[in-house]
Amino acid sequence: MERPGRLLLQSELRVRNAAYDVSLSRSLLIWKRRTSSPVYHPFRPSVCHSVPVSEIISVREEEEENGSRQRDDGSWKKIREREGKDCRQAFTVLYVERCRQHRWRCAEVTFTCSDEAVCQHWVSSIREQLATSRPKHLLVYINPYGGKRQGKRIYEQKVAPLFTQAGISTSVIVTEYANHARDHLKMEAELKKFDGVVCVGGDGMFSEIIHGLIWRTQIDCGVDPNSPEEALSPCSLRIGIIPAGSTDCICFASVGTNDPVTSALHIIVGDSQPLDVCSVHHNNMFLRYSVSLLGYGFYGDVLSDSERKRWMGPARYDFSGLKMFLTHHYYEGTVSYLPAKEIQTCINFQICLFSFVFHPESSGEWRTIRGKFLAINAASMSCACPRSPKGLSPAAHLADGTTDLILVRKCSRFNFLRHLLRHTSKDDQFDLTFIEVHRVRRFRFMPRHCQSDSDLELDLHENSKRQIFSQICKDHPACGCAPAYSSWNCDGEILTHTGIDVRVHGQLIKLFARGIEELPA
Numbered sequence: 190m191e192r193p194g195r196l197l198l199q200s201e202l203r204v205r206n207a208a209y210d211v212s213l214s215r216s217l218l219i220w221k222r223r224t225s226s227p228v229y230h231p232f233r234p235s236v237c238h239s240v241p242v243s244e245i246i247s248v249r250e251e252e253e254e255n256g257s258r259q260r261d262d263g264s265w266k267k268i269r270e271r272e273g274k275d276c277r278q279a280f281t282v283l284y285v286e287r288c289r290q291h292r293w294r295c296a297e298v299t300f301t302c303s304d305e306a307v308c309q310h311w312v313s314s315i316r317e318q319l320a321t322s323r324p325k326h327l328l329v330y331i332n333p334y335g336g337k338r339q340g341k342r343i344y345e346q347k348v349a350p351l352f353t354q355a356g357i358s359t360s361v362i363v364t365e366y367a368n369h370a371r372d373h374l375k376m377e378a379e380l381k382k383f384d385g386v387v388c389v390g391g392d393g394m395f396s397e398i399i400h401g402l403i404w405r406t407q408i409d410c411g412v413d414p415n416s417p418e419e420a421l422s423p424c425s426l427r428i429g430i431i432p433a434g435s436t437d438c439i440c441f442a443s444v445g446t447n448d449p450v451t452s453a454l455h456i457i458v459g460d461s462q463p464l465d466v467c468s469v470h471h472n473n474m475f476l477r478y479s480v481s482l483l484g485y486g487f488y489g490d491v492l493s494d495s496e497r498k499r500w501m502g503p504a505r506y507d508f509s510g511l512k513m514f515l516t517h518h519y520y521e522g523t524v525s526y527l528p529a530k531e532i533q534t535c536i537n538f539q540i541c542l543f544s545f546v547f548h549p550e551s552s553g554e555w556r557t558i559r560g561k562f563l564a565i566n567a568a569s570m571s572c573a574c575p576r577s578p579k580g581l582s583p584a585a586h587l588a589d590g591t592t593d594l595i596l597v598r599k600c601s602r603f604n605f606l607r608h609l610l611r612h613t614s615k616d617d618q619f620d621l622t623f624i625e626v627h628r629v630r631r632f633r634f635m636p637r638h639c640q641s642d643s644d645l646e647l648d649l650h651e652n653s654k655r656q657i658f659s660q661i662c663k664d665h666p667a668c669g670c671a672p673a674y675s676s677w678n679c680d681g682e683i684l685t686h687t688g689i690d691v692r693v694h695g696q697l698i699k700l701f702a703r704g705i706e707e708l709p710a
């Protein structure tokens with residue numbers, strides 16, 4: 190147990206009619222049952238409890254009236270136990286309780302005491318300790334269209350009541366069209382009024398939020414957001430993600446679960462987790478930012494195919510995943526990359542070879558690989574999600590200024606299936622001869638057909654004729670012709686160009702999260 194440090198308060202209070210020694214320090218609230226008899230009692234519940242002050246959600250006074258207690262939020266609560274006449278004042282502490290698989294829940298304990306002044310002193314002392322680094326005013330964007338279209342219900346039923354209990358005020362915007370949230374953040378939102386932004390939706394909705402926030406921050410700081418060489422200014426507002434999408438990878442990989450209540454509690458306690466952001470350019474023209482997966486080949490094709498099946502909800506990814514696995518397309522091109530350190534091939538994901546030191550720039554040399562690839566994936570975080578609990582790159586860090594470039598070379602369907610199935614298990618998905626992993630700060634990709642066209646990139650629009658032929662060939666596999674181009678899946682959005690230049694910006698944004706906690710063995 191953590192040491193409590195200097196005590197701010199210590200009293201004898203009652204919990205469910207039993208006497209407890211209760212103490213408060215800057216770091217811990219401890220309540221320890223007074224033992225009247227030293228005899229060990231196997232059926233008595235645990236006698237000593239402690240809660241880090243940083244994990245107290247709120248404290249409220251309870252007032253007794255006509256045999257019931259009224260909460261200070263106006264609702265009523267039956268007294269559960271008979272109390273003596275001199276034991277009428279009470280306050281309730283709500284705190285974080287850890288459940289299975291990184292889930293958090295709100296637990297509560299009610300302390301009673303005979304003296305009103307003592308009771309109020311406790312309430313005000315706890316509230317004073319909670320005042321630091323916690324958000325008080327939040328700007329909330331809800332995508333009512335993502336995932337199973339439950340965003341509004343999830344927010345209203347599971348999250349808003351917790352924010353109210355924690356004394357957080359909110360301005361809520363339910364989006365009416367795609368890019369509504371992005372454009373509101375870019376141009377209209379009065380950001381000075383808020384301590385954070387909350388995104389209710391999936392990875393695509395989160396992408397809208399960061400595009401709005403990063404762009405706005407650069408304009409406010411006089412930085413050109415379009416230039417590939419500019420050092421971008423970090424965003425000061427933290428972002429909370431209430432998962433209500435189809436994959437929810439960014440939430441899952443930064444919190445450990447895709448549970449709305451857990452996310453709401455991380456926001457309330459004011460957690461902070463920096464996050465790397467990749468900028469993606471094409472011929473010096475800004476395309477998009479990415480924080481999770483940039484995937485060409487398999488994951489690009491799955492996304493393109495699945496968008497047409499949005500009516501299926503999240504199951505569209507399973508359908509398109511299977512279809513694209515059977516299609517087994519490979520793509521030719523050149524990947525160049527700037528390694529994060531000397532040799533960056535991480536063979537065993539369980540042994541992470543890299544230090545956690547954050548280097549703003551690298552002095553390494555560019556390297557080049559040409560080949561035929563089934564997939565080119567850049568994972569800036571583990572990309573863990575319910576479909577892949579360890580993620581595409583289990584050892585990737587959230588905020589080390591690097592991305593893990595995973596090259597899956599052309600191989601048999603059987604071998605590719607072995608690799609994909611390892612996404613869903615604990616086996617090392619990289620320990621296969623056709624997979625290479627490089628930890629990089631920058632990388633470029635050029636599809637083969639662009640190189641032979643004097644490095645002139647054909648964008649997807651110009652490439653439409655080829656796409657039509659590819660579609661015919663996809664539909665007639667017997668002709669043996671594979672499409673020349675895939676497209677990039679950028680955090681769940683399709684990029685309009687295939688030749689890209691990617692740069693990692695270390696710790697550009699912050700989340701209301703704390704990374705994945707080690708669970709006790």
Ligand SMILES: CCCCCCCCCCCCC/C=C/[C@@H](O)[C@H](COP(=O)(O)O)NC(=O)CCCCC
Binds near residue numbers: 492510572610
């Ligand atoms: C034939 C068996 C295939 C089994 C493969 C299972 C591997 C799943 C790995 C998923 C990695 C996901 C990385 C995250 C991507 C998201 O950004 C993106 C958009 O999410 P959202 O906005 O919430 O819809 N999701 C995808 O691209 C889905 C990929 C699913 C591939 C099967």
Ligand SMILES: Nc1ncnc2c1ncn2[C@@H]1O[C@H](COP(=O)(O)OP(=O)(O)O)[C@@H](O)[C@H]1O
Binds near residue numbers: 337395437
């Ligand atoms: N009101 C809206 N109507 C239609 N599309 C929207 C709306 N609000 C946001 N979007 C778009 O919906 C897309 C999917 O959102 P997301 O929340 O990521 O759900 P999913 O995980 O199911 O893809 C995003 O591209 C986002 O820009």
Ligand SMILES: [Ca+2]
Binds near residue numbers: 465568570586587590
């Ligand atoms: Ca990273």
